[in-house]
Amino acid sequence: MDLATILAILDATMRSATPLLFACLAGLFSERAGIFDIGLEGKLLISAFFSASIAATTGSVWIGLLAGIASSLVMSGIHGVASITFRGNQLISGVALNFLASGITVVVGESWFGLGGRTPQLEGAARFQPIELPFTGALSGVPVIGPVYAELISGHTILVYLGILAVAMTWWTLYRTRFGLRLRAVGENPESVDTAGVSVLRLRYTAIVITGVLCGLGGAYLSTGLAAGFVKEMSAGRGFIALAALIFAKWRPWYALMACLLFGFLEAVGNRFQNIEFLGINVPTQFMQALPYILTVVILAGFVGKAIPPRAGGQPYVKER
Amino acid sequence: MSLMKTFLSAGAALAISAVAALAEPGLIIDLGGKFDKSFNESAYNGAKRWVDETGGSYIETELQSEAQREQNMRKMAERDANPIVVLGFANGSTLEKVAPDYPDTSFAIVDMVVDAPNVKSIVFSEHEGSYLVGLIAGMKSETGTVGFVGGMDVPLIRKFACGYAQGVLAANPDAKVISSMTGTTPSAWNDPVKGGELAKAQVSQGADVIYAAAGGTGVGILQAAADEGVFSIGVDSNQNYLHPGSVLTSMLKRVDNAVYEVFSAGAEGFEPGIAVLDLESEGVGYAVDENNEALITDDITAAVDEAKAKIISGEIEVHDYTSDDSCPALTF
Numbered sequence: 001m002d003l004a005t006i007l008a009i010l011d012a013t014m015r016s017a018t019p020l021l022f023a024c025l026a027g028l029f030s031e032r033a034g035i036f037d038i039g040l041e042g043k044l045l046i047s048a049f050f051s052a053s054i055a056a057t058t059g060s061v062w063i064g065l066l067a068g069i070a071s072s073l074v075m076s077g078i079h080g081v082a083s084i085t086f087r088g089n090q091l092i093s094g095v096a097l098n099f100l101a102s103g104i105t106v107v108v109g110e111s112w113f114g115l116g117g118r119t120p121q122l123e124g125a126a127r128f129q130p131i132e133l134p135f136t137g138a139l140s141g142v143p144v145i146g147p148v149y150a151e152l153i154s155g156h157t158i159l160v161y162l163g164i165l166a167v168a169m170t171w172w173t174l175y176r177t178r179f180g181l182r183l184r185a186v187g188e189n190p191e192s193v194d195t196a197g198v199s200v201l202r203l204r205y206t207a208i209v210i211t212g213v214l215c216g217l218g219g220a221y222l223s224t225g226l227a228a229g230f231v232k233e234m235s236a237g238r239g240f241i242a243l244a245a246l247i248f249a250k251w252r253p254w255y256a257l258m259a260c261l262l263f264g265f266l267e268a269v270g271n272r273f274q275n276i277e278f279l280g281i282n283v284p285t286q287f288m289q290a291l292p293y294i295l296t297v298v299i300l301a302g303f304v305g306k307a308i309p310p311r312a313g314g315q316p317y318v319k320e321r
Numbered sequence: 322m323s324l325m326k327t328f329l330s331a332g333a334a335l336a337i338s339a340v341a342a343l344a345e346p347g348l349i350i351d352l353g354g355k356f357d358k359s360f361n362e363s364a365y366n367g368a369k370r371w372v373d374e375t376g377g378s379y380i381e382t383e384l385q386s387e388a389q390r391e392q393n394m395r396k397m398a399e400r401d402a403n404p405i406v407v408l409g410f411a412n413g414s415t416l417e418k419v420a421p422d423y424p425d426t427s428f429a430i431v432d433m434v435v436d437a438p439n440v441k442s443i444v445f446s447e448h449e450g451s452y453l454v455g456l457i458a459g460m461k462s463e464t465g466t467v468g469f470v471g472g473m474d475v476p477l478i479r480k481f482a483c484g485y486a487q488g489v490l491a492a493n494p495d496a497k498v499i500s501s502m503t504g505t506t507p508s509a510w511n512d513p514v515k516g517g518e519l520a521k522a523q524v525s526q527g528a529d530v531i532y533a534a535a536g537g538t539g540v541g542i543l544q545a546a547a548d549e550g551v552f553s554i555g556v557d558s559n560q561n562y563l564h565p566g567s568v569l570t571s572m573l574k575r576v577d578n579a580v581y582e583v584f585s586a587g588a589e590g591f592e593p594g595i596a597v598l599d600l601e602s603e604g605v606g607y608a609v610d611e612n613n614e615a616l617i618t619d620d621i622t623a624a625v626d627e628a629k630a631k632i633i634s635g636e637i638e639v640h641d642y643t644s645d646d647s648c649p650a651l652t653f
Binding site: 004005008011012015016115116117118121222226227228229231232233234236267268271272274282285286289 | 354355356357383474500501502504505508511512513514515517518519521522525526537540541544563652653
C-alpha cells in the first residue's frame with residue numbers, strides 16, 4: 001500500500017466522518033443536558049432537504065445553509081416543547097420527528113420541484129466547493145508533507161474544517177465555561193442546578209438550540225457538500241450511527257471526533273477495497289461491505305468498557321410533586 | 322324524483338367510467354423512484370409518450386418499500402388495469418405468485434422471465450450494449466484503468482459489468498477494470514452519496530472513465546466524475562445532458578419502447594412469452610447527441626459500428642454473465 005492510497009482513504013474518511021461528527025456533537029449537547037435525542041436522523045434529513053432546495057432556488061449555498069439550520073431548529077423546537085415543556089417521552093418524540101422528516105421532505109419536494117422528492121442538481125455557487133488552503137503550491141515539492149498537505153488537509157469544503165473547529169469549541173464550552181458546567185450539571189442532577197437558582201428549562205432549551213444548529217450544519221453538508229442535491233432518505237442512518245459514536249465516545253467531545261473518524265475510516269476502507277486479495281485468498285465484496293458493521297460490533301462490545309450516560313438523561317424535570 | 326334521477330345518472334356515469342377503466346393499462350414504478358433519471362424514468366417516458374400520442378390514460382403506482390410489491394400488484398389487477406407492466410427483476414417471484422390469480426389480466430415484466438400464460442417477459446441484451454460502451458471507454462481511457470459502479474449486487478448488474486469489461490479489453494487488452502457495487506439491498510439503487518464516494522475511490526486508483534449502472538445512485542457517480550474531471554458513462558436513459566463534456570455516452574436500454582409497445586398493443590394485442598430486445602432490434606445501444614458528439618471521435622464511431630455489426634452477425638459473441646454466473650473478463 002503506497003502513500004497515495006493511504007491518503008485517498010484518509011481523505012475519504014474526512015468526508016464521510018463530517019456529517020457524523022456534526023450529528024454526534026449535536027447529540028452530545030442534547031444528552032449532556034439530559035434530553036435524549038433519537039431525532040438526530042430526522043434533523044439531518046430535513047436540513048439536507050431545505051438547504052438543497054433553497055440553494056437550488058436562490059443559487060446561493062449560504063442562504064441554503066441558513067434555511068437548513070432553520071428547519072433543523074424548528075424540529076428541535078418541537079422536540080423541546082414536547083419533551084421539556086410538556087414533559088413527554090423523549091424517545092417517542094424523537095421517533096415521531098424522524099417519521100415527520102422522512103415524509104415531509106418527499107411531500108414538499110414533490111410539490112416544489114415535481115421530481116419525485118428530489119431537488120434539482122446543484123451547480124456552482126449552489127454547492128460548497130472544496131477550498132484550497134494557502135501554501136499548497138509551495139509545499140508540493142516537499143516529500144510526504146507536500147502530498148499530505150495537498151490531499152488530506154487542503155481541498156475540503158469549509159464545513160469539514162468547521163466540524164473540526166466545532167469539536168474544539170464544544171470541549172471549551174463544556175469544560176471551560178460557566179454555561180458548560182451548568183449544562184453538564186443539568187444532565188446529571190437538575191435539582192441541584194435548580195436549587196442554585198438557575199433555570200433548568202432555559203438551560204435545556206439552549207442545549208436543544210445548539211443541537212438544532214449543529215444538525216443543520218451536518219444535513220447541509222450531506223446535500224450541498226458531499227452530494228449535489230437531495231434525494232429521499234439520503235441521511236441513510238447516519239443519525240443513528242452518530243448516536244452509537246456518542247455512546248462509544250462516552251459523551252466526550254474529543255473522543256467523539258475519534259469515534260466519528262473511525263466510523264468514517266471503516267466506510268472509506270469498505271468503499272475502496274471492494275475486491276482484494278488477502279494472503280492469496282480473494283476476499284468477497286460482501287465481506288468487505290459488512291466489515292464496517294462487524295468491526296463496529298466488535299469495538300462496541302469489546303473495547304468501550306462501561307458507558308454511563310448522564311444520570312438525568314431521558315427524565316423530564318419536575319420541580320415539585 | 323329529481324333526486325332519483327341524480328342517483329341514476331351518477332350510477333350510469335360510474336358504470337361508463339368502469340367500462341372505460343377496463344381498457345386502462347397500468348404501470349408499477351419500482352424502488353429507486355420515478356425520476357431516477359435512469360431505469361424507472363425511461364419506463365415513465367414510454368408511458369407518457371403513449372399518453373401523448375393516443376390521449377389515453379393509465380394507472381400508475383410507485384413502490385415505497387420491498388414489502389409493497391405483492392399488495393401493489395394485486396391492487397392494480399383489482400382496479401382492472403390491463404395490461405399491467407411491472408419493472409425490475411425483483412418482482413419476478415411476486416409475479417409468479419400473483420399472475421395465476423388473475424388469469425384474465427395480462428402482465429408484462431421487464432428484466433425477468435416469468436413463465437405463465439398471461440405474462441410477457443421482456444429482457445434486454447444489456448451485455449451487448451455494455452460491450453459497446455466498454456469499447457468506447459477502453460479507447461478513450463488514457464490511464465488504461467476504467468471503473469464500473471453497480472447498484473445492487475445482483476446477476477443482472479454483473480451482466481452489465483461483464484459486458485463492459487469485455488468491451489474494454491477488446492479495445493485495450495492491457496486495461497484494468499475496477500468494479501464496485503453500491504450495496505446488497507434495494508436501497509443501493511438510491512444512494513448517490515455512496516455512489517459518489519465509490520467513484521472517487523476509483524478515480525484515486527487511476528480510473529478515468531467510470532460506467533454507472535446503478536439507477537438513482539448513478540446521479541452521484543456522474544456528479545463525482547464531473548467534479549474529479551474524468552469521464553463517466555450513463556445508463557438506461559440518455560444521461561448525456563446531465564454533465565455535458567464529462568458524460569462520455571450513455572448505454573441506452575429502451576425500457577420506454579418496451580412500455581410503449583405493451584401499452585399500444587393493449588389487452589387485445591397482448592402476446593405472452595419472452596421478448597428479447599437486443600442490439601439488432603435497437604433495444605440496447607449507446608447515445609450520441611449534441612452534448613457528447615465532440616467526445617466521440619470518428620475512430621471510435623467506426624470501431625463501435627464495426628463491433629455492433631459483428632455482434633449482430635454473430636462474429637463477436639459477448640459473454641452473458643447470467644447464462645453461467647461467471648465472467649471471463651472480470652472477477653467479482
